[in-house]
Amino acid sequence: MDTASNRALSTALDLLRDPPAKPDLGKGYLDLLGAGSGEAPKNSGFIQKAWASPVGSMLYDHAQLLNRRLLTAFHPPIDWLGIPSGGVALDVGSGPGNVTAALARAAGLDGVALGVDISEAMLERAVKAEASRQVGFVRADAQQLPFRDETFDAAVSLAVLQLVPDAEAALSEMVRVLKPGRRMAIMVPTAGHGGPMRFLSRGGARFFAEDELGDIFEELGLVGVRTKTLGFLQWVRGQKPLDAR
Ligand SMILES: C[S@@+](CC[C@H](N)C(=O)[O-])C[C@H]1O[C@@H](n2cnc3c(N)ncnc32)[C@H](O)[C@@H]1O
Numbered sequence: 001m002d003t004a005s006n007r008a009l010s011t012a013l014d015l016l017r018d019p020p021a022k023p024d025l026g027k028g029y030l031d032l033l034g035a036g037s038g039e040a041p042k043n044s045g046f047i048q049k050a051w052a053s054p055v056g057s058m059l060y061d062h063a064q065l066l067n068r069r070l071l072t073a074f075h076p077p078i079d080w081l082g083i084p085s086g087g088v089a090l091d092v093g094s095g096p097g098n099v100t101a102a103l104a105r106a107a108g109l110d111g112v113a114l115g116v117d118i119s120e121a122m123l124e125r126a127v128k129a130e131a132s133r134q135v136g137f138v139r140a141d142a143q144q145l146p147f148r149d150e151t152f153d154a155a156v157s158l159a160v161l162q163l164v165p166d167a168e169a170a171l172s173e174m175v176r177v178l179k180p181g182r183r184m185a186i187m188v189p190t191a192g193h194g195g196p197m198r199f200l201s202r203g204g205a206r207f208f209a210e211d212e213l214g215d216i217f218e219e220l221g222l223v224g225v226r227t228k229t230l231g232f233l234q235w236v237r238g239q240k241p242l243d244a245r
Contacts, residue, residue: 008104008136011088011112015151028127029137032146033118040143041165045204048119048163051095057121061096064159068098073230074187076156077237078106081183086110087153092142092174093117093160097126097135103154104134116140142170147177155184161213162188162205168216175220180244184222185237186213192232208234 012030013019024031032038050056068074076099083089085108091100094115104113115130115137117123126137140146142157143166155174161167174184189200191207201207213236214227222238229235 007133047203081154090155092157097130101130145173
C-alpha cells in the first residue's frame, strides 16, 4: 500500500460492504473495478471518453483549476456541509481530487475524505496531486457505491451526474451511504438560458430540467432541499433527516 495514503485507504477498506480478499492498491488508489468496468450502465459519449484518457484528464484538470480560481460558483459549499472534526466525507466523481482534498481539510487533522471515480487517468492525477493520510481514492462506479449504509458525514458530487447513465441511482447511492442528519450537495452544468450549452449533449452529457434534481432529492427523502442556478451551473443541496432509518 502507498504509505502516503495508507490511513485514508485503510478507512476506505473499513467502510466497504464487501471488502475484497486481496485489495488492489498497486496504483495508489483502491481499484474495485479491475480490468472490467463493473456491471452498471456505461456512458459511451466522447466527453467521458476524454475524461478517461490521460490527455483529456490533464486538460480538464487545468480548466477546472482556472474556473475555480476565477468563479466562486464552482466552489463547493464546504462550510454548509458541516463536516464534523474527525469525520469522513465522500466526493463522487472526484476527477483530479482537489475538491476531495478540500473536504479532508474541513474534516480536521483526524478526518478523512474519499474520492470515487471510474476513470483510471483521473485517479492517477488525483493520487499524484492529492493523496495523503487524509485523502484516498477508490475506483468504483457512482451508480453502485461500494460502501456500507450510513457511513459518511458529508457527500458531494460536482459536474458528474450529467455523465452518469442512471443519475437517479447515483443520487440514491449517495443518500444510502450518508449518515442520518448529514448533508449532501451536487452541482451539474445546465443548458443555459436559450440552450447554448446544448451541444454538450452530443458528447453524452445529459441536461436536467430546472426542478428535476431537486424533486429527486425530495423523493429520496432529503429535507431542506435548496436549488440554485448560477449561469451554466446548478447546485442542489439537502439534508438526510435524523429519523431516516
Ligand atoms: C467533469 S469531471 C468532474 C470532476 C470533479 N468532480 C470536479 O469537479 O473537478 C467528471 C468526473 O466524473 C467521473 N465519472 C463519470 N461517470 C462516472 C461514474 N459512473 N462513476 C464514477 N465517476 C464517474 C469522470 O471520470 C470524471 O472524473
